[in-house]
Amino acid sequence: MGAYEDVLYDDYSFAEAHPARIGAVGALFGVRPPTGPIRVLDIGCGLGGHILPMAELDPDGEYVGVDLSAPQIALGRQTIDALGLGNARLVCADMRALPEDLGQFDYIVSHGVYSWVPEDARRAFWHILDRHLAPGGIGYVSYNVYPGWRHRGTVRDVLTRLVPGPGAATDRERITAARDVLSVWKGALSDRASHRLAALLGELDLLAQTSDAYLLYEHLAPLNEPQWLGDVLDQATAAGLSYLGDAELSSMFPDLAEETRTWVAERAPTLEAAEQVHDLLTHRLFRRSLFVRGTVALDRHLHWRRLQGLWLFSRVTPVDETPDTWRSENGTDLTIEDPALARAVRLLVQRVPAALPFERVLDEVLGPDAPTRDRAALGRGLLQLATRGMIELRTDFPAIATSLPDRPRARAMARLQAARNEEGAVNLRHERMKLGATDKAVLAHLDGAHTRADLLTLLRERAQDGPVEVRIDGELRTDDDALEHALELVLDRMLRAAFLFADDEASTP
Ligand SMILES: C[S@@+](CC[C@H](N)C(=O)[O-])C[C@H]1O[C@@H](n2cnc3c(N)ncnc32)[C@H](O)[C@@H]1O
Numbered sequence: 001m002g003a004y005e006d007v008l009y010d011d012y013s014f015a016e017a018h019p020a021r022i023g024a025v026g027a028l029f030g031v032r033p034p035t036g037p038i039r040v041l042d043i044g045c046g047l048g049g050h051i052l053p054m055a056e057l058d059p060d061g062e063y064v065g066v067d068l069s070a071p072q073i074a075l076g077r078q079t080i081d082a083l084g085l086g087n088a089r090l091v092c093a094d095m096r097a098l099p100e101d102l103g104q105f106d107y108i109v110s111h112g113v114y115s116w117v118p119e120d121a122r123r124a125f126w127h128i129l130d131r132h133l134a135p136g137g138i139g140y141v142s143y144n145v146y147p148g149w150r151h152r153g154t155v156r157d158v159l160t161r162l163v164p165g166p167g168a169a170t171d172r173e174r175i176t177a178a179r180d181v182l183s184v185w186k187g188a189l190s191d192r193a194s195h196r197l198a199a200l201l202g203e204l205d206l207l208a209q210t211s212d213a214y215l216l217y218e219h220l221a222p223l224n225e226p227q228w229l230g231d232v233l234d235q236a237t238a239a240g241l242s243y244l245g246d247a248e249l250s251s252m253f254p255d256l257a258e259e260t261r262t263w264v265a266e267r268a269p270t271l272e273a274a275e276q277v278h279d280l281l282t283h284r285l286f287r288r289s290l291f292v293r294g295t296v297a298l299d300r301h302l303h304w305r306r307l308q309g310l311w312l313f314s315r316v317t318p319v320d321e322t323p324d325t326w327r328s329e330n331g332t333d334l335t336i337e338d339p340a341l342a343r344a345v346r347l348l349v350q351r352v353p354a355a356l357p358f359e360r361v362l363d364e365v366l367g368p369d370a371p372t373r374d375r376a377a378l379g380r381g382l383l384q385l386a387t388r389g390m391i392e393l394r395t396d397f398p399a400i401a402t403s404l405p406d407r408p409r410a411r412a413m414a415r416l417q418a419a420r421n422e423e424g425a426v427n428l429r430h431e432r433m434k435l436g437a438t439d440k441a442v443l444a445h446l447d448g449a450h451t452r453a454d455l456l457t458l459l460r461e462r463a464q465d466g467p468v469e470v471r472i473d474g475e476l477r478t479d480d481d482a483l484e485h486a487l488e489l490v491l492d493r494m495l496r497a498a499f500l501f502a503d504d505e506a507s508t509p
Pocket of ligand 1: 012043044045046047049066067068069072093094095096110111112113116117121217
């Protein structure tokens, strides 16, 4: 079996690599998002788990995925057929020899490929950007980085020495052997209480929760070469490209003490240099870097007006009993004293799982005739929250339900993934969500044609055939009360996890 053929790589979508997210980072730094239909190229697209859901929601766009692995491309094409996508195609090709006539793309993305291919393929990637990026287009590349991988690499070093190599065993056998090593290793370390080993134990705990595919392609792959950011930037510059920034905006503004910030600024006068120092100080493991053609004029001066035309999505939750204090996803609490900004955050939190356009937030909080001074102050506050990862920015946002429609409708790709019994499915924000058996049984039928009563009938049938088990307090239940309760829980989860389209009325923001 060749690479990626015995154990398929996880069929993931990556929200940070979605054009709406990439385009928003570009917009902040002065790159205008394309106005017409977009063209997107995914290099090393695997099964198409990233590019095909984008194509599904953007019938006017054009989506092309390229991968070396014929079995993965064949499976991806089955998905294209199942979804009837006329705007997507998957090409089986080596990135070192792409067909010349692929054309120009507004977005070229390559996730989880750069560190895992040999140097000539890495060089080819820059050549692809040079040849196929539209004049105002943006390239995205993700890769493992040093210095964080210095310690994560210990796991790989140990597994390389204790697990048979790719030629000596099948992928499945190698995964089983690796799981065995990890478990013995954890036992051996657990007896040695030492803070020196804490980080390593953390890595082992993390790996116990990850998929076999991740273990295989991250730690057992023949090639995994983490990069120094400086080397990546040198390669990009040599190909005539400029660094735009990081797809994870908040990582460009790390939460450092004021004196540390000053210390960095003294040593690193440019954004590129500061980013390299941040990697050193924050022990960074992974990067998602964005590039534009060297001819694109970037404006690094962040201005609140750049939020115009963007959508804002709240990534904070309220902290119980503390008014106007919000918790970010990394656990940082922020109390907002400015009343207008606090109102804006409340508005966005109420809107979750959907978002609001920036202008709409200003109008709702300040009124449509508010003076520019007030709009600027609120705009600056919202921009600061965006740089802290508390508000996510997008150039576009799908019509996501904020209350349960009578006949709930999920996207076709998610329904297909549920029907295929995949571990997770892509939601309308292009995030991959894990699903349980009952979630899948329901999600597969959320096609907008079924009422709750129909869904209950379907669930009853599934509970009788066996694949769905409803337990309340540990007890197996098949009665209607229990099934109805389970259905309500699943539908509520689907709603909150952004799987449901708004019906026409609710879609107006
Ligand atoms: C780790 S997987 C990542 C797949 C997908 N982008 C993701 O992140 O889920 C790396 C992919 O790169 C593909 N690949 C490796 N070398 C390649 C090459 N020279 N040309 C095109 N694709 C390549 C592999 O077949 C594989 O699907």
